[in-house]
Amino acid sequence: MTGEGSSIAEKQSAAEKVGTSELKSNAKRVVASGKREFGGAKGAIALMLGSPAVMYxxxxCQAYNDGQILLPKSLNASGLSDFFRFCGQCIYEGAYPTRxxxxxxxxxxxxxxxxxxxxPGLRTxxxxxxxxxxxxxxxxxxxxxxxxxxxxxxxVLHVSNIFRITTLLDIFGSLMTVAICTAFVTTFVIYAGIIVFRGKxxxxxxxxxxxxxxDxxxxxxxxxxIGRMLDLKMFFEVRIPWFTLFFLSISAAVRQYERYGYVSPQVAFVCLAHYLYANACAKGEELIVPTWDMAYEKFGFMLIFWNMAGVPYTYCxxxxYLAARNPAVYKWSTEYNVFLYTLLLCSYYVFDTCNSQKNRFRQQIYGQYKPRKTFPQxxxxxIKNPTFIRCANGGxxxxxxxxxxARKxxxxxxxxxSLSWALITGFGSPLPYFYPCFFFVVLVHRVTRDVKKCKVKYGADFDEYCRICPYLFIPYIF
Structure with a gap:
C-alpha cells in the first residue's frame, strides 16, 4: 500500500500511464452517456451571457454607486427600464473599448x-x-x-512617463470590455480552428x-x-490573469503615493497578496504541468474567459475599493492589520507548500523532478519519502x-x-467579498466533480484513501 520516494519513478511510470488512460476512457463514457456538467447547453449559454453581465x-456598483449594491428604484417596467438604461449609459461612457x-x-x-x-526556463x-x-x-x-x-x-515605462501604470485604473472599464471581447473571439477562433481543421x-x-x-x-x-511549444492553456493560466491582477494593485499603490505621499497598510496588503499569488504561479509553473487541469480539463470558454477577463477584472x-478612497477613511487598528497579515502569510505558506508537495510527488512518479531555486523557497x-496508495488501476x-x-x-x-483580500477593506462594501463568496462556490463545485471522478477512477482504493485521510478541508474538523 505504501512505497518509498526513492523508488517511485521506477515502479510507477508505466502503471500511471494505465491510470491516466483509464481516466480518459471514463470521461469518454460520461460524455457518450449524455451526462453534461454545468447544466448542459442551457447552463453553458447562461454562464456565457451571465458572466460578463455580472462583471459589468x-x-x-463600484464606479458609479460608491461601492454599494445598485438596485432598480422599482420592479415595474418603468423602474427596470430606467435601471437598464442607466447601466447601458455607464458602460458606454466608462467602459467603451477605446483604441x-x-x-x-x-x-x-x-x-x-x-x-x-x-x-529561458525549465523544460519538462x-x-x-x-x-x-x-x-x-x-x-x-x-x-x-x-x-x-x-x-x-x-x-521603466512608468518612471520615463512613456506609460503611467496608473492608466490601468484610469481606463479600467475599457480594459475590462476589451478583455471580455477578446475572450469571446478567442473562444470562437480556437473552437472553429479545432473543428474545421481537425488536428491541422x-x-x-x-x-x-x-x-x-x-462544446x-x-x-x-x-x-x-501554436507550434510545438506555445501551449495556450498554460499561457492563459498564469500570465494573463495573475500578472494583470498584480499590476492593477501596484497601480493603486502608485496612485495613492502620488496623491497622499504614502501607501496605506491596506493597499500594501493587496500588493503583497497579489504579488505572492502571481509569483507562486510563476515560480512553480512546472508544477502545473502534471495537474488535473492540464491532463483533463479542455480549453474552452470556461477557462479562456475566466483567465482572460473574469479573474483579473472581478478578483480586484x-x-x-481601496483605490477610490482616501486612506484616512479606512485606518483599521494595528491588531486587525497584524491579524490579517498573519492570516495571509500563514495561508500562503500552506497553499504554496501543499501544492508543491502534491505536484512534485507527481514529478517523482515520472522521474521528472528537477530541483528549482526560485524565490521564495x-x-x-x-516530501523526501512519501507514502501513497498504489491503486489497482496503476494510479x-x-x-x-x-x-x-486533509485531502483538500x-x-x-x-x-x-481570498477571504483576507476582502477583510482588509473592512465592511463598508459587499463588493470585495464577491471573490471569496464566488470562490467558495467554485471550490465546492470543483471538489464535488473531483470526488465523483475519483470514485469512478480509483474505486475501492479511493475508499481506503478516505479512511487513511478522513478529513476533506480542515484537519480534525471537516
Missing part, C-alpha cells in the same frame, strides 16, 4: 506570448495523453522570467458532446497549441505531507487567502 454590474484600451491590452498579451517562447513534459498515443507534450516553464521582466519593463490547427477534437454551445463552453480540444474589487516543499494517491491531514487542504488555504 459589479464595476458599475487606447485595445492597444494596451493587445500589447501586453502579445508581449507575454513573445516572452513565453523566447525567455506533461502526462501521457491517450488521444495522442500516450505522447507527453513538452513544456517550457519560464513564467517567473516573464513576471520579473514585465515588472522591470513596467517600472491548434489541436484535435476531443470528447465532443455534439452540442455546439456546450464551445467546455472546449473542443485538450491542449491547443478589493483593490478598486519554503520549508517542506518536498497513486498521496497519503503524506499536508494531505495526510490546499483549497482551504486558497480560500482563506
Amino acid at each position: 454590474y459589479l464595476w458599475i 487606447q484600451a485595445w492597444t494596451i491590452f493587445l500589447t501586453f498579451f502579445f508581449v507575454q506570448m513573445l516572452f513565453y517562447v523566447t525567455l 513534459r506533461g502526462l501521457p495523453l491517450k488521444h495522442r498515443n500516450n505522447q507527453s507534450l513538452p513544456y517550457l516553464c519560464n513564467a517567473v522570467w516573464s513576471f520579473y521582466t514585465s515588472i522591470a519593463i513596467m517600472t 490547427l491548434f489541436d484535435t477534437p476531443h470528447r465532443l458532446s455534439g452540442n455546439v454551445i456546450y 464551445m463552453f467546455m472546449g473542443a480540444g485538450l491542449n491547443p497549441r 474589487h478589493c483593490t478598486l 519554503l520549508p517542506w516543499q518536498l 497513486t494517491l498521496l497519503t503524506s505531507g499536508w494531505y495526510r491531514y 487542504i490546499h483549497y482551504t488555504a486558497d480560500f482563506f487567502q
